[in-house]
Amino acid sequence: MSETKTKESTYKPTSPNSKLDFASLWEYSEAPESSANLEIKDKYELFIGGKFVKPSKDRYFKSLSPSTEKEITQFAEATQKDVDKAVKAARKAFKGEWSDLKPSSRAKYIYRIARMLQERAREFAIAESIDGGKPIRESRDVDIPLAAAYFFYYAGWADKLEYAFPGKKPKPVGVCGQIIPWNFPLLMLAWKIAPALACGNTVVLKPAETTSLTAMMFAELVKDAGLPDGVVNIVTGAGQTGAEIVNHKDIDKIAFTGSTNVGKIIQKSLAGTDKKYTLELGGKGALILFEDAPIDQAVEGIINAIYFNQGHVCCAGSRLLVQENIADKVIMKLKDRLETLIVGDPLDKNTDIGAINSKEQFDRVNSYLELGVEEGAEVYQSKCSVPESGYYIRPTLFTNVSQSNRVVQEEIFGPVLTVQTFRTADEAIEKANNTPFGLAGGVWTDKGSKIFKVGKALRSGVVWANTYNKFDPTSPFGGYKESGVGREGGLHGLSAYLNLK
Numbered sequence: 001m002s003e004t005k006t007k008e009s010t011y012k013p014t015s016p017n018s019k020l021d022f023a024s025l026w027e028y029s030e031a032p033e034s035s036a037n038l039e040i041k042d043k044y045e046l047f048i049g050g051k052f053v054k055p056s057k058d059r060y061f062k063s064l065s066p067s068t069e070k071e072i073t074q075f076a077e078a079t080q081k082d083v084d085k086a087v088k089a090a091r092k093a094f095k096g097e098w099s100d101l102k103p104s105s106r107a108k109y110i111y112r113i114a115r116m117l118q119e120r121a122r123e124f125a126i127a128e129s130i131d132g133g134k135p136i137r138e139s140r141d142v143d144i145p146l147a148a149a150y151f152f153y154y155a156g157w158a159d160k161l162e163y164a165f166p167g168k169k170p171k172p173v174g175v176c177g178q179i180i181p182w183n184f185p186l187l188m189l190a191w192k193i194a195p196a197l198a199c200g201n202t203v204v205l206k207p208a209e210t211t212s213l214t215a216m217m218f219a220e221l222v223k224d225a226g227l228p229d230g231v232v233n234i235v236t237g238a239g240q241t242g243a244e245i246v247n248h249k250d251i252d253k254i255a256f257t258g259s260t261n262v263g264k265i266i267q268k269s270l271a272g273t274d275k276k277y278t279l280e281l282g283g284k285g286a287l288i289l290f291e292d293a294p295i296d297q298a299v300e301g302i303i304n305a306i307y308f309n310q311g312h313v314c315c316a317g318s319r320l321l322v323q324e325n326i327a328d329k330v331i332m333k334l335k336d337r338l339e340t341l342i343v344g345d346p347l348d349k350n351t352d353i354g355a356i357n358s359k360e361q362f363d364r365v366n367s368y369l370e371l372g373v374e375e376g377a378e379v380y381q382s383k384c385s386v387p388e389s390g391y392y393i394r395p396t397l398f399t400n401v402s403q404s405n406r407v408v409q410e411e412i413f414g415p416v417l418t419v420q421t422f423r424t425a426d427e428a429i430e431k432a433n434n435t436p437f438g439l440a441g442g443v444w445t446d447k448g449s450k451i452f453k454v455g456k457a458l459r460s461g462v463v464w465a466n467t468y469n470k471f472d473p474t475s476p477f478g479g480y481k482e483s484g485v486g487r488e489g490g491l492h493g494l495s496a497y498l499n500l501k
């Protein structure tokens with residue numbers, strides 16, 4: 001691998017008490033993951049009815065790697081006609097072979113998919129990092145193993161649905177249209193496809209236009225797994241393709257994860273239809289740090305909460321609320337820790353923060369950085385070097401912000417943390433709940449009673465205590481308010497794919 005050119009780092013630790021002088025003590029050496037064994041095709045077709053088929057208009061769109069800005073492949077653009085074909089294939093499979101299978105046989109297919117994902121984990125991880133910009137450490141240790149875990153978990157339920165919902169007669173809903181975002185491409189696919197199949201449904205899934213690679217690799221895996229034709233159909237394309245799925249008359253359920261704006265459009269389109277739906281949308285998670293918390297551990301938790309996956313996480317903890325008397329100390333420790341984060345090549349195993357997923361998102365985050373300054377915030381950015389090409393943003397802190405600032409209220413979806421202070425638990429709760437969102441939050445304190453008080457009062461689907469961004473297939477996930485409706489994961493996630501009478 002050629003040496004990556006980087007922009008100079010000028011950083012020398014400035015905090016008076018800083019002991020974290022990595023810059024002058026240790027040299028940094030690259031540790032690139034090899035992509036030699038990953039074969040990326042020149043272009044990918046649509047996966048419909050168990051076959052790879054050309055799009056009806058023969059149109060393809062380019063996919064760039066955000067870390068190099070170079071084209072990596074092309075994906076087919078699915079039109080209304082293609083979506084219709086996919087829905088027909090899914091309906092045929094639903095009426096036929098898939099529904100005729102014993103639930104335990106259905107489970108075997110899902111287990112097989114889980115095991116094959118594990119076998120091909122390295123290829124998937126590398127593809128995810130090249131295509132989406134996330135650090136290989138995260139795709140290797142989080143995205144891919146968790147995706148397999150969701151398939152394992154839901155495979156286990158396939159023949160036990162009556163036990164999951166005692167007294168009910170669970171029935172699949174039918175053909176499910178599933179639209180996923182670009183921040184956790186394969187993991188979001190797993191969250192959607194695994195429970196749907198376990199419940200006996202068939203699916204038409206559309207990955208995000210900037211990150212379709214692992215979904216198409218998954219299509220190949222599905223074919224290799226011998227899943228009956230039409231049970232899983234994958235169509236690529238942008239928003240219009242998604243809208244064709246949402247508006248198709250023969251779809252029984254829509255599962256969407258993405259921005260609140262698109263979620264609202266989808267909800268309007270579904271109003272008045274009898275389609276079931278779940279929407280997992282944006283967030284602006286608050287991290288509440290009390291004076292009695294173990295501060296160094298809390299700082300690690302905060303770093304993970306906001307800088308994990310470049311901050312492209314709907315449940316990211318993007319607002320720190322710190323108790324006033326420890327604020328200066330915490331901010332100093334955060335700044336010191338920020339300086340140790342390595343921003344760069346996603347395939348380098350040292351990298352903590354990879355590339356911003358697309359040019360569009362890069363511009364969006366940068367416009368929020370400008371907005372923060374206009375609103376009067378103080379900006380602190382780490383001084384690490386970043387590669388010359390590719391979309392990189394250094395980890396950023398905004399201090400001196402107020403509750404009404406747009407950078408505090410709106411989802412930035414990038415490596416940007418705002419810091420506010422509070423005096424009492426009630427004030428922290430009030431501030432935490434005062435945004436249009438309600439997806440996730442975190443509390444750091446030594447006192448269990450405070451965890452229960454604050455945890456219960458936060459209007460968030462998930463509240464983590466003394467940790468953050470922990471995901472598990474058994475645990476439901478979803479939001480209140482503009483963060484969406486419905487839950488994914490665990491038994492709640494199963495019920496969304498069943499008619500329970």
Ligand code: ADP
Nearest residue numbers: 180181182207208209238239242243258259262
């Ligand atoms: P984000 O940029 O936060 O991922 P988007 O909501 O733009 O969010 O994208 C999420 C997914 O929704 C993507 O797969 C995208 O192609 C799809 N999408 C965008 N617009 C629409 C729409 N009007 N109807 C259905 N799907 C859409």
